[in-house]
Amino acid sequence: MDIEDALKFTDNLALTTTGKHLDSLQKAILRGAWNNQKYKEIAQEHHRSEKYVKEVGFKLWKLLSVALGKEQVSKANFRAKLENLRVSNVSLVGNGCINIRNISADTFYSPKVSPPEAQDKDKFNEKTSNSEPKIHLDLSDAPEPNLFYNRTSELSTLENWVLSRTRLITIYGLSGIGKTALTLQLIPQIQHEFDRIIWRSLRDAPPLASLQADLIKFLSQQQETNPPNPPLSRRGEEIQPLFPRRGEEIQPLSPPLSKGGLAGVINYLRSHRCLIILDDIQTIFSSGQLAGTYQPGYENYGPFFKQIAESSHNSCLILLSWEKPREIAAVEGENRPCKSLQLNGLGPEAQEIFREKGLAEPEKWSQLIDLYRGNPLWLNIIATLIQDLFGGSVSEFLSYDTLFLGDLESLLQQQCDRLTASEQQVIYWLASAIEPADISKKPDNLQLSPPELLKVMQSLGRRSLVETVKQNGRSHFTIEAAIREYITNKK
Numbered sequence: 001m002d003i004e005d006a007l008k009f010t011d012n013l014a015l016t017t018t019g020k021h022l023d024s025l026q027k028a029i030l031r032g033a034w035n036n037q038k039y040k041e042i043a044q045e046h047h048r049s050e051k052y053v054k055e056v057g058f059k060l061w062k063l064l065s066v067a068l069g070k071e072q073v074s075k076a077n078f079r080a081k082l083e084n085l086r087v088s089n090v091s092l093v094g095n096g097c098i099n100i101r102n103i104s105a106d107t108f109y110s111p112k113v114s115p116p117e118a119q120d121k122d123k124f125n126e127k128t129s130n131s132e133p134k135i136h137l138d139l140s141d142a143p144e145p146n147l148f149y150n151r152t153s154e155l156s157t158l159e160n161w162v163l164s165r166t167r168l169i170t171i172y173g174l175s176g177i178g179k180t181a182l183t184l185q186l187i188p189q190i191q192h193e194f195d196r197i198i199w200r201s202l203r204d205a206p207p208l209a210s211l212q213a214d215l216i217k218f219l220s221q222q223q224e225t226n227p228p229n230p231p232l233s234r235r236g237e238e239i240q241p242l243f244p245r246r247g248e249e250i251q252p253l254s255p256p257l258s259k260g261g262l263a264g265v266i267n268y269l270r271s272h273r274c275l276i277i278l279d280d281i282q283t284i285f286s287s288g289q290l291a292g293t294y295q296p297g298y299e300n301y302g303p304f305f306k307q308i309a310e311s312s313h314n315s316c317l318i319l320l321s322w323e324k325p326r327e328i329a330a331v332e333g334e335n336r337p338c339k340s341l342q343l344n345g346l347g348p349e350a351q352e353i354f355r356e357k358g359l360a361e362p363e364k365w366s367q368l369i370d371l372y373r374g375n376p377l378w379l380n381i382i383a384t385l386i387q388d389l390f391g392g393s394v395s396e397f398l399s400y401d402t403l404f405l406g407d408l409e410s411l412l413q414q415q416c417d418r419l420t421a422s423e424q425q426v427i428y429w430l431a432s433a434i435e436p437a438d439i440s441k442k443p444d445n446l447q448l449s450p451p452e453l454l455k456v457m458q459s460l461g462r463r464s465l466v467e468t469v470k471q472n473g474r475s476h477f478t479i480e481a482a483i484r485e486y487i488t489n490k491k
Contacts, residue, residue, distance in 0.1 A: 009082065025056055135191060149346050167313065172323060172324045173344065176378055180279060181376075199277040202283050205298070262307055277318045291459040326462075354394075358387060405489075415465065436469045
């Protein structure tokens with residue numbers, strides 16, 4: 001086997017596992033590993049930072065390890081592993097498919113495994129001491145993964161929570177901060193812990209009864225095993241699992257449990273270890289009300305979340321939202337099975353965004369990160385603007401006295417339009433304050449009682465619109481520069 005054979009084999013393996021071919025940097029890392037190059041040498045040849053190349057390499061080895069089951073692949077053993085697998089139990093077969101221990105790549109994507117003979121199917125499904133548990137995945141609602149930027153600490157925290165049997169996890173933060181990307185990165189690291197994994201978006205605000213019926217249908221495996229038309233994405237493309245595992249298949253139908261609704265969901269959470277991910281939770285919350293207040297007709301979501309957090313089971317529900325649900329605060333805690341992670345912006349690793357956009361003057365990139373608080377979506381928008389209007393010159397962009405928002409305005413409007421009248425008063429006050437504000441010294445024109453002000457500050461915090469800083473042992477509050485600019489311009 002030479003390097004070209006290895007690249008072809010690995011590219012097909014990546015395509016089978018993720019639905020995507022390897023990109024140029026991933027191939028460069030594989031070439032480098034094959035030729036025993038150091039990460040530093042690979043980075044220099046391809047004009048990338050050594051840190052970033054190591055990050056991409058780490059994810060690549062993780063992907064290959066997941067794809068090959070128990071084979072732990074690393075830069076050091078990549079060549080040896082492929083050569084051993086090539087002559088043992090993994091081979092390329094016709095039409096670019098991959099065969100792993102006689103399991104075709106088609107098995108990963110087919111909604112139903114249909115061997116030619118029943119006895120072969122029985123043999124395939126027979127559990128042996130070497131067999132791995134089958135995982136059922138439905139990630140048809142999940143968006144396509146984008147380039148992931150370093151979130152090592154957050155990933156470690158979430159993985160530890162899952163391993164410690166946390167039943168409900170809320171990941172919240174401003175739009176574009178990376179909640180979805182982080183969760184997509186988490187799935188391959190924890191999927192071996194679960195029997196069933198399902199991702200659902202609430203972007204269309206489904207009634208709870210509809211969501212529960214959908215969850216039960218999947219958790220009970222009552223969906224059609226051979227649908228006439230495969231599910232399609234919004235672009236009309238066939239949906240494929242993002243993180244299939246070796247040997248994954250749809251099992252025969254299990255007998256349905258008698259209960260529906262919340263009781264039915266809880267029953268399945270107890271009978272199997274399930275991971276449910278609900279995205280876009282903010283769509284079931286009301287605008288013009290304090291954060292986490294449900295729209296009329298959606299109030300039953302609160303008891304649903306609370307019951308999952310408090311019931312005895314080994315499954316996990318992950319909520320992704322702009323706002324933190326109000327009832328979560330009452331049941332979360334350090335030693336309790338309900339936890340929340342407020343996702344903040346990126347640090348120096350966000351410079352990779354500017355490198356990809358081809359911006360000049362790397363020494364000034366940190367200023368952009370600070371100004372836009374490391375929000376990946378915001379930085380991508382601003383980097384595009386700098387490239388389009390200033391030829392990639394960061395210093396020319398920074399020479400303007402005011403902070404330019406451009407397309408960010410519509411994003412910030414979506415966030416700020418949800419505020420109550422009281423929240424708008426407070427955020428205007430914070431926007432006009434030169435230094436972080438002490439809420440015990442509110443201005444006279446802020447007509448809010450102390451209890452009302454505390455409720456408002458708590459709500460703004462649950463929306464991730466205020467930041468807390470300590471000064472002289474007291475908490476002071478401020479807002480991000482981009483939000484400040486938007487609020488000031490809106491005045």
